[in-house]
Amino acid sequence: MPVALKPKLGIHLSSDAKCSKIECDKFTAINELAKRRGFFWSSFEIYGGSGGFVTYGPLGARLKQNVEAKLRELFVKKLGIFEIESSIIAPGRIFEASGHVDHFKEPMVECQSCHQRFRADHLLEEKGISSAEAEKMTLDEVAKEMDYHSVVCPDCQGKFGYPQRYLTMFETTIGPYSGSTGYGRPEAAQNIFVEFNRLYTAARERLPFGCIQIGHALRNEISPRQGLIRLREFTIADLEFFFDPEEPICDKLKEVENDVLPILLCETRLKECEETTEFTVKDALDKRIILSEWQAFFMAMAKRLLVEIGVPANKQRFIEKLTWEKAHYSSQSFDQEVYVDRWGWVEVSGHAYRTDFDLSCHMKASGVDMTVYKEYPTAVEKEELVVKPIMAKLGPVYKGDSGKVAGLLAKLPAQQIADAMDKDGSIMVDNYQILKEQVDIAKQKIIVRGTRFVPHVVEPSFGSDRLFYVALEYAYGIKDDRVIMSFPRSIVPIQIGVYPLMSKDGLDVKAKEIQNMLASEGFMTEFDETGSIGRRYARADEVGVQLGITIDYDSLEDDTVTIRDRDTWQQVRTPAKNLPKLLHQYFENKINFEQLGSIIRS
Numbered sequence: 197m198p199v200a201l202k203p204k205l206g207i208h209l210s211s212d213a214k215c216s217k218i219e220c221d222k223f224t225a226i227n228e229l230a231k232r233r234g235f236f237w238s239s240f241e242i243y244g245g246s247g248g249f250v251t252y253g254p255l256g257a258r259l260k261q262n263v264e265a266k267l268r269e270l271f272v273k274k275l276g277i278f279e280i281e282s283s284i285i286a287p288g289r290i291f292e293a294s295g296h297v298d299h300f301k302e303p304m305v306e307c308q309s310c311h312q313r314f315r316a317d318h319l320l321e322e323k324g325i326s327s328a329e330a331e332k333m334t335l336d337e338v339a340k341e342m343d344y345h346s347v348v349c350p351d352c353q354g355k356f357g358y359p360q361r362y363l364t365m366f367e368t369t370i371g372p373y374s375g376s377t378g379y380g381r382p383e384a385a386q387n388i389f390v391e392f393n394r395l396y397t398a399a400r401e402r403l404p405f406g407c408i409q410i411g412h413a414l415r416n417e418i419s420p421r422q423g424l425i426r427l428r429e430f431t432i433a434d435l436e437f438f439f440d441p442e443e444p445i446c447d448k449l450k451e452v453e454n455d456v457l458p459i460l461l462c463e464t465r466l467k468e469c470e471e472t473t474e475f476t477v478k479d480a481l482d483k484r485i486i487l488s489e490w491q492a493f494f495m496a497m498a499k500r501l502l503v504e505i506g507v508p509a510n511k512q513r514f515i516e517k518l519t520w521e522k523a524h525y526s527s528q529s530f531d532q533e534v535y536v537d538r539w540g541w542v543e544v545s546g547h548a549y550r551t552d553f554d555l556s557c558h559m560k561a562s563g564v565d566m567t568v569y570k571e572y573p574t575a576v577e578k579e580e581l582v583v584k585p586i587m588a589k590l591g592p593v594y595k596g597d598s599g600k601v602a603g604l605l606a607k608l609p610a611q612q613i614a615d616a617m618d619k620d621g622s623i624m625v626d627n628y629q630i631l632k633e634q635v636d637i638a639k640q641k642i643i644v645r646g647t648r649f650v651p652h653v654v655e656p657s658f659g660s661d662r663l664f665y666v667a668l669e670y671a672y673g674i675k676d677d678r679v680i681m682s683f684p685r686s687i688v689p690i691q692i693g694v695y696p697l698m699s700k701d702g703l704d705v706k707a708k709e710i711q712n713m714l715a716s717e718g719f720m721t722e723f724d725e726t727g728s729i730g731r732r733y734a735r736a737d738e739v740g741v742q743l744g745i746t747i748d749y750d751s752l753e754d755d756t757v758t759i760r761d762r763d764t765w766q767q768v769r770t771p772a773k774n775l776p777k778l779l780h781q782y783f784e785n786k787i788n789f790e791q792l793g794s795i796i797r798s
């Protein structure tokens with residue numbers, strides 16, 4: 197699959213990556229393998245395809261589910277984070293309130309000859325203008341830079357027109373009413389914010405709590421050309437964690453405080469340098485590199501997640517976002533990046549401190565109160581100004597309207613009335629003039645037991661398709677000129693292959709029995725009886741089958757089987773009846789391969 201070598205947003209091209217040979221890089225190899233063996237391929241192939249859409253095949257769908265299961269295990273199961281599932285389409289008002297309609301735009305240029313459209317910032321990156329610089333440019337500046345660097349259409353060398361900002365949300369109408377605009381969600385976070393009140397009830401009205409949504413999202417990318425890295429329909433995992441900004445303590449920090457986070461700091465980036473600085477979580481917080489404890493906690497968890505799906509710690513880093521790179525809602529942001537063969541550093545998750553931005557926006561736009569009440573440890577006594585209308589004096593003047601006048605007065609802040617009386621001796625309420633002597637203004641002591649506030653939010657957000665891709669890339673290896681996909685045990689799409697040495701003499705029947713037994717134990721199995729045993733092993737290695745169980749003539753005599761390890765090609769012999777217990781322990785990472793039976797020396 198020919199793919200243009202183009203740096204895109206969120207992908208920081210490093211010099212190593214530029215040198216790698218395109219014709220034999222892992223991206224090409226993986227895309228070829230993925231298509232041939234059923235991990236993924238471009239959708240709608242029979243109609244010529246459509247950029248930015250993929251279909252996960254039988255193996256890929258399973259692998260992706262396993263990667264997402266890891267996310268659920270780490271966050272939902274272990275931390276007790278809620279999970280919701282909401283709709284992909286939402287009424288326009290939601291994305292107007294959230295700021296997306298105004299901000300979710302990219303600078304675009306159109307070729308005046310072939311009318312192809314491109315991301316202007318991506319074209320400029322090829323001229324050596326960093327994404328950091330390109331992102332803060334105005335359209336005029338973009339036009340000037342395009343001109344200065346004589347950027348022409350990569351497809352036909354045509355001239356570009358003036359750049360425009362293009363809204364990258366899919367727009368639709370809800371029902372047959374053209375006035376009722378809806379958008380495909382470009383992320384899954386807003387669904388969580390708009391449901392805050394119900395979630396808070398489910399949390400028994402206590403902070404902190406978190407909620408994740410793992411689901412499809414849509415972004416109408418201008419020119420997606422990077423396989424799974426940039427899609428128009430993709431899976432996102434947005435986790436919103438709500439806490440009291442006055443009590444920002446993360447009670448789980450102890451578990452991760454010594455985890456090391458390699459961070460590429462803003463100050464380093466501004467020197468055009470790519471060197472990361474290593475901080476323990478504790479250090480990063482003490483030195484105010486990361487402002488929120490919860491954010492630091494989730495960054496450490498994100499690093500662990502990537503290690504669990506097979507990306508070594510030294511191929512991960514966090515990059516601090518510059519002021520103009522941050523999303524419109526964020527006060528501090530880091531991207532977690534993984535090094536990939538073709539493009540260098542690619543973002544796999546974003547970590548934003550969203551403060552109270554989203555809930556406040558939705559409160560304002562919907563008119564619904566989303567504050568929470570907090571009781572003080574001890575009640576506080578405060579003095580409050582109180583205005584009471586003197587009805588005996590209002591009655592004779594306003595007659596039947598005096599009740600209404602009193603009501604209008606009650607709606608005004610007491611301080612405002614007091615100030616007006618001091619200054620003018622009266623105040624106008626609608627068309628009524630109220631005189632100083634018609635009200636009683638006094639200070640009164642009140643007991644305040646608590647306060648209302650808008651919770652703050654930190655958000656880790658993962659691109660599921662990118663997690664899937666990096667899992668594939670880090671599983672990919674070559675041994676004796678053969679491809680081996682060495683997935684970690686816990687995400688492997690097929691756990692066990694079952695092979696009769698010959699498909700005759702009852703070996704096939706016995707093998708089927710064993711496969712059925714393992715399947716009913718909950719293992720993901722595959723049965724293969726075609727070709728030589730060597731060829732079957734090779735086929736299994738190529739899709740990453742963790743263990744191969746072979747049934748031979750001895751198996752019929754003594755009920756033992758051979759188990760083969762995908763990565764080392766080592767073999768052990770073990771009684772078939774022990775398989776369920778041993779294999780459960782093995783896939784729970786409680787025992788090693790050597791403990792599955794007695795080693796066969798070859």
Ligand SMILES: [Zn+2]
Pocket residue numbers: 307308309310311312349350351352353354
């Ligand atoms: Zn063109």
